[in-house]
Amino acid sequence: MISKEEVEKIAKLARLELSEKEIQKMQKDLSAILDYFDLLKKAPPVKATVNKSEKPNLRLDEVSCNSNIKDKLIDLAPNKKDGYIKVKQIL
Amino acid sequence: MDLTTLTIKQAHQGLKNGDFTSVDLTKAYLKKIKDLNKDINAFLLITEDLALQQAEGADKKIALSKAEGQDFGTLCGIPCAVKDAILVEGEKCTAGSKMLENYTAPYNATAVKKLKEEGAVILGKVNTDEFTMGSSTENSAFGVTKNPHDTTRVSGGSSGGSAAAVAANMACYTLGSDTGGSIRQPASLCGVVGLCPTYGAVSRYGLIAHASSLDQIGPIAKNVEDAKTVFKALCGKDKMDATTKEYDFEEKDFSLKGLKVGVPKEYFAKGIDKDVEKIIRNAIKKAENAGAKIVDISLPSSEYALACYYIIGPSEISANLARFDGIRYGLSEPAQNLLEVYLKTRGKGFGAEVKRRIMIGTYCLSSGYYDAYYKKAQEVRQLIKNDFKEAFNKVDLIFCPVSPFPAFKIGEKADDPMSMYLADIYTIPMKLAGLPGISIPAGEVGNPLASSGHGLPVGLQIIGNHFQENKILSIAQQMESLLK
Numbered sequence: 337m338i339s340k341e342e343v344e345k346i347a348k349l350a351r352l353e354l355s356e357k358e359i360q361k362m363q364k365d366l367s368a369i370l371d372y373f374d375l376l377k378k379a380p381p382v383k384a385t386v387n388k389s390e391k392p393n394l395r396l397d398e399v400s401c402n403s404n405i406k407d408k409l410i411d412l413a414p415n416k417k418d419g420y421i422k423v424k425q426i427l
Numbered sequence: 428m429d430l431t432t433l434t435i436k437q438a439h440q441g442l443k444n445g446d447f448t449s450v451d452l453t454k455a456y457l458k459k460i461k462d463l464n465k466d467i468n469a470f471l472l473i474t475e476d477l478a479l480q481q482a483e484g485a486d487k488k489i490a491l492s493k494a495e496g497q498d499f500g501t502l503c504g505i506p507c508a509v510k511d512a513i514l515v516e517g518e519k520c521t522a523g524s525k526m527l528e529n530y531t532a533p534y535n536a537t538a539v540k541k542l543k544e545e546g547a548v549i550l551g552k553v554n555t556d557e558f559t560m561g562s563s564t565e566n567s568a569f570g571v572t573k574n575p576h577d578t579t580r581v582s583g584g585s586s587g588g589s590a591a592a593v594a595a596n597m598a599c600y601t602l603g604s605d606t607g608g609s610i611r612q613p614a615s616l617c618g619v620v621g622l623c624p625t626y627g628a629v630s631r632y633g634l635i636a637h638a639s640s641l642d643q644i645g646p647i648a649k650n651v652e653d654a655k656t657v658f659k660a661l662c663g664k665d666k667m668d669a670t671t672k673e674y675d676f677e678e679k680d681f682s683l684k685g686l687k688v689g690v691p692k693e694y695f696a697k698g699i700d701k702d703v704e705k706i707i708r709n710a711i712k713k714a715e716n717a718g719a720k721i722v723d724i725s726l727p728s729s730e731y732a733l734a735c736y737y738i739i740g741p742s743e744i745s746a747n748l749a750r751f752d753g754i755r756y757g758l759s760e761p762a763q764n765l766l767e768v769y770l771k772t773r774g775k776g777f778g779a780e781v782k783r784r785i786m787i788g789t790y791c792l793s794s795g796y797y798d799a800y801y802k803k804a805q806e807v808r809q810l811i812k813n814d815f816k817e818a819f820n821k822v823d824l825i826f827c828p829v830s831p832f833p834a835f836k837i838g839e840k841a842d843d844p845m846s847m848y849l850a851d852i853y854t855i856p857m858k859l860a861g862l863p864g865i866s867i868p869a870g871e872v873g874n875p876l877a878s879s880g881h882g883l884p885v886g887l888q889i890i891g892n893h894f895q896e897n898k899i900l901s902i903a904q905q906m907e908s909l910l911k
Binding site for chain 1: 735754758810
């Protein structure tokens, strides 16, 4: 069974706050799922390749001049000021 | 006449004949939604104003076309609904999550833009498992969508709202999205047609991302012909989605006679419901009677597909859902510092399944585990692709079940993630190979307790090679009439 500390470490990396109850359930569920993944050890080794046809056609970088969408996007931010998204102090 | 029972083609003919207007059609659907939605919970949002405005616009367009003696588009004036993970500009888009409960879409998804250009009428947004993660819509933060064939059962998922809306005649067709089976599985459980296109056939721009190497938008409709009509309107290259390809859908008739149909033995192994197996075997028999050559094939790496999917999917999820940070949009929880904003917002905004998948993905990508999980899963994905490649050297199409069981009881699998994951065991492998597939109704399993007096629908899955939607659709249409 995956330990409580391990769940807490992963949750922190994932930026998720979990309650005690959630951590317990997560220990149980994650353990069952990770045990299931052991099945893959049986699979023969192979090199993953990307077919030419599957390669995405990367688009060219374009500078968007649509300021209308910019305002709309900033409007959606929960916290904003003077046309900028406002965040808590980082440093 | 109940206008909501008409197919796209029939409704188009009615509009053409002047039997009714798009406004008549739209009002009939809006009434049906108001009557039924409290029991089914397919619609999270009814966009009545938008729908009526679009219907009036369509009626004008139709009148103009008629005056000029010209034809108008098949989708013009036809009411549809859109999965609530696909953006419709100016309307709320929740992705079934508390995180986006009050989020308004700032632009149209390309698929929606294309439908709007065709003159479509959008009735509303339909339910989905949170961020399209699930097989029953029980993971939606806004309640489960019930199966119109038996309201004590799930509609399937994640596009459960899309499938139930079509099954209950609450929309003429809908848009869904499929990452591991989310179009085909609910279509199978609700007895409607669901097409998951080839990866790259339809633009995902404006679809809230789940796992980007798998996500695909496709139609759910009353019959195969309607699914084809919608697919034709959706497919093609879009500069906003670099994975899309130039796609000229070539209308072509393929004959069942002489067609080589592969039946993978791994899809009839343990775990399949006996009645489901009987229905699928019967469908295959009918194809054989119509002249198809049935070929036993093997897809030996299928047994790894579920494990492979639940590593690759969550790994991509853990990256894709990092954007829900309480800063850019959606829910934001008050906190002392930046890290706490992230932790609290995500802790509160995401439901149990989304958290579980973010955790799995973060674990699989974390230092020391990457090779054992993510890298290994990518290799296994190659094995699965190789299996299908080899199979399509021998056969034209593959016939198999969509789901190992018909619609299950609400709550039956909700607490056990592994048993829920098994619902997609037959829809996941071909997704990992980027192939197209369809679910069409193949029969019903007896359900003596159903209030409707009907059984529970079972879907036949038809899988084709990359970009062979025309072959799949042509054969599916013939199978549809054989199975009636």
